[in-house]
Amino acid sequence: MSEDKKTNDFEKKHSNLGKKISLSIIAILVVLGTCIFIVGHQYVKESLKPLNPKNNDLIQVQIPLGASDKKIGSILQDSKIVKSGLVFDYFVNSHNYADLKAGYYELSPSMSLQTIADRLTKGGSDQPLQGIYGRMLVREGDTISEIAKTVQQRSRFSSDDFLKLISDKTYLKELKAKYPQLLGSAFKSKNKKYILEGYLYPATYNSQNNVSLKQIVNQMIAKTNQEVSPYYKEIKKQNLTVDEALTLASFIEVNHVGKIDRQKIAGVLYNRLNSNLPLDVKSAVKYANGKSSIQVLTKKDYDSTSAYNLYQYTGMGPGPISNPTTKSLVAVLHPRDMVKSYFAYSVNTSNKKVKYYNTDVSTNLLFDNDSVMR
Incomplete structure (x- = not known):
């Protein structure tokens, strides 16, 4: 019996020792795992x-x-x-x-x-x-102010040279005479910041030293006419002017979303227009106040008396606020879900998912959520 007892005691000691070792290993692994998780989480956080x-x-x-x-x-x-x-x-x-x-x-x-x-x-x-040197890229949704900076970086001309040229009345009349169908309605709108805003199509242009500033701008206008001209009949059929169509397209372009959401956002804008509601497009309010797309709006911005402040005024405003692509123009001509009476939308800036609301959004939500009505 004593031998059996000794054997059992020996086995128990070894069993307990084994358990202690196992528990110690598990504890060490848990601590290591926790440390790795913390360090990894911190690394990911910093890398973002x-x-x-x-x-x-x-x-x-x-x-x-x-x-x-x-x-x-x-x-x-x-x-x-x-x-x-x-x-x-x-x-x-x-x-x-x-x-x-x-x-x-x-x-x-x-x-x-x-x-x-x-x-x-x-x-x-x-x-x-x-x-x-001498290649100039105009990006989707660029404003004339942003294009002016690109001109200075990519050509022998300054941003002031560019802004002076596109504001020159004689030059603008020349363009209007050459492209009456494209630019005719742009000249009829009042309170425009720039007549050519929205008419300098996103593309890469030649800006080498042997190219004049007029030639650079002429390339942009010609490209816009080339891209938009297939839609002239359809724009007229929708009872829109070219300037109105490009204005709505510029409001859509800023969201950088897919085809279906562009069409749905167009539907929301039409619903608000047909209900005589302000469009509440935040990008237009930013344009009214000279703010970039990444700057945050304040209460003072919403109180601006600029005609571009579509939080204060109904209608489409004076004109486009940036350069839209034909993808956004097509959405304007083929809107979706108007019958569902959506009156507002919000865009998740991280994943570009869009939510739609079938009632008007409260003022507080507009102020608190920068993604509502981009």
Whole structure:
């Protein structure tokens, strides 16, 4: 019996020792796992921030055709645009950025991952933007003020030269005479900031030293006429002027959403117009106050007496607030869901998902939620 007891005691001691070792290993693994999680979470959190908020230098990046999100993240990391390519890959997938486009881009270490992803969904230039002087890219949704800066960066002309030319009455009359169907209605609207706002189509233009400033602008107007002219009959059939159609298209363009949502947003705008409600387009209020798309509106901005303040006034306002694409113009001509009486929409700036409301949105929600009625 004593031998059996000794054996049992020995086995119990070894069993207890084994349990202690197992528990110790589990405890160590839990601690290590927790530490790895904390460190990993902190790394991801930091990687979601701009790489260097103080560095606004523009770095040219080429995204090849067919590149995966992971490959694009690696290119951005190697180019010192983002801290982690893996975190960028995680970000675009978790926020449903499904269509990053190939091309040449100018990106900065001060940009957020959202800003970079938004740029990549818009599409880049098919030609290098740096290293070859004299190529100028006008992007979707650019305003004339933004184009003026591009002119200064990509040509021998200053932004002031550009703004002076597009405000020159003699030159504007020449353009009107050459493109009466395109520009005729633009001249009839009052209180316009720039007659040509919305008429300088997004594309890459020749701005080499042997090209005059007039020739640069002429390229843009000719491109707009080329893109818009197939829709002249349809615009007239919808009882719209070209200027009105491009104005509504410019309100839609700022959202950078897909085809169906562009059409639904057009439906919301028509519903508000038909109900004699202010359009409440925040991008128009920003334009009225000279603010960029990333700046936040204040109560003072909403009180602006500018005719572009579509929070204060009904109708479409004086005209376009930026350069729309034909994708947004088509949405204006083929709106959706008007019969459902949607009167407001909000755009999630992270994943571009759009919500629609069948009642007018309260003033408080408009102030508190910057995504409502972009």
